[in-house]
Amino acid sequence: EAAVTQSPRNKVAVTGGKVTLSCNQTNNHNNMYWYRQDTGHGLRLIHYSYGAGSTEKGDIPDGYKASRPSQENFSLILELATPSQTSVYFCASGGDRASNQAPLFGEGTRLSVL
Amino acid sequence: QQKVQQSPESLSVPEGGMASFNCTSSDRNFQYFWWYRQHSGEGPKALMSIFSDGDKKEGRFTAHLNKASLHVSLHIRDSQPSDSALYFCAASSSNTDKVVFGTGTRLQVSP
Numbered sequence: 272e273a274a275v276t277q278s279p280r281n282k283v284a285v286t287g288g289k290v291t292l293s294c295n296q297t298n299n300h301n302n303m304y305w306y307r308q309d310t311g312h313g314l315r316l317i318h319y320s321y322g323a324g325s326t327e328k329g330d331i332p333d334g335y336k337a338s339r340p341s342q343e344n345f346s347l348i349l350e351l352a353t354p355s356q357t358s359v360y361f362c363a364s365g366g367d368r369a370s371n372q373a374p375l376f377g378e379g380t381r382l383s384v385l
Numbered sequence: 386q387q388k389v390q391q392s393p394e395s396l397s398v399p400e401g402g403m404a405s406f407n408c409t410s411s412d413r414n415f416q417y418f419w420w421y422r423q424h425s426g427e428g429p430k431a432l433m434s435i436f437s438d439g440d441k442k443e444g445r446f447t448a449h450l451n452k453a454s455l456h457v458s459l460h461i462r463d464s465q466p467s468d469s470a471l472y473f474c475a476a477s478s479s480n481t482d483k484v485v486f487g488t489g490t491r492l493q494v495s496p
Contacts, residue, residue: 275428302482313391313473313488314429321482330485361428366484368477371436373419374484376428 273298275377277362282382290349292380294362302366303345304374305329305337307358314361320345352384388412389476391487398494404464406490408474410455415476418457420448421486423471432459464494 276295284290296303301322306314306329316329318337326337334356336348345364349356359381363374388411398404408418417436421429435441435448435457442448447460457476461468474487 304484306486311488314486316483316485319483327483329483363484366477366482368417368436368482371434373421373431373434374475376430378428 273375275362275364275375277360277377277380280378280380282380284349284352284382284384286353286384288352290352290356290382290384292347292349292360292362292382294345294347294364294377295343296345296362296364296375297343298364298375299342300364300367300372300375301342302364302374303339304363304366305335305345305347306361306363307331308361308379309358317347317360354384356382357384358382388415389474389485389487391474391490393490394488395491396493398464398492400464400466400494400496402464402494404461404468404492404494406459406472406474406492408457408476408487410457410476412476412478413455414478414480415455416452416479417477418448418450419475419484420446420459421473421475422468423473423489425470429471429473461492464492466494466496468492469494 304319320339365372366374423429
C-alpha cells in the first residue's frame with residue numbers, strides 16, 4: 272500500500288538549533304513536497320523535488336533547506352531554527368499530472384521552537 | 386503569495402444537507418485541480434481530481450471546473466457528521482508539477 276512516512280512525529284527544538292525533518296516514501300514517486308500548515312494560511316509549499324538530486328524552491332523557502340539523496344527520501348533542514356518556524360510540517364509524494372496522481376501525504380511532524 | 390483563494394472560511398450544515406466549497410485561482414496557468422479533506426490530527430487525503438471543464442461526480446461528491454473563470458467548486462450532498470473536516474483545493478499548472486493549496490474551508494455537519 273502506498274505510504275509516506277515522516278519522522279519524528281513531534282519535535283521540540285531550541286532557537287538557533289539545527290532541525291532535520293525526514294520523509295520516506297516507498298511509492299516510487301518522482302515528485303516529493305514539503306509543506307507547512309498554519310491556521311489561516313492553509314498548506315504552504317516550502318520546497319519540492321522532481322527526483323533524486325533535485326530540489327526546487329516553493330513559495331516560502333526562506334530559512335529552510337531541502338535534500339533529496341534518493342528516490343525514497345526527502346529531508347527538510349532548518350539550519351537556525353526560529354520560533355516563527357513553529358508549525359505542523361507535511362511531506363507528500365506524487366503530484367504527477369500526466370498520471371492523474373494526487374500528492375499523497377504523511378501524517379505530519381509537529382515542531383515547536385522555543 | 387497564495388495563488389488559490391478558498392471560500393468560505395467555515396461552513397456549518399445540518400446532517401443530510403448540501404455543503405459547497407469554492408476556489409478561485411489568480412494564475413491562468415493552473416489547469417489541474419484536486420480536492421482534499423483533512424480530519425483533525427491527520428494528514429490531508431485526496432478526495433477527487435478534476436482536470437476538464439464541467440462536472441465530475443463520485444458518489445456524494447461533485448466537482449465543477451470552469452477554466453475560463455479560473456473557478457473550481459466541490460459539492461457534498463447528504464452531508465454526514467463524519468464529513469466534518471477541513472477541505473482544501475489544490476492546483477498544478479500545465480508546465481510544472483508544483484502543487485499549491487488553498488487556505489481551506491472548515492466544515493461542521495451537525496446531527
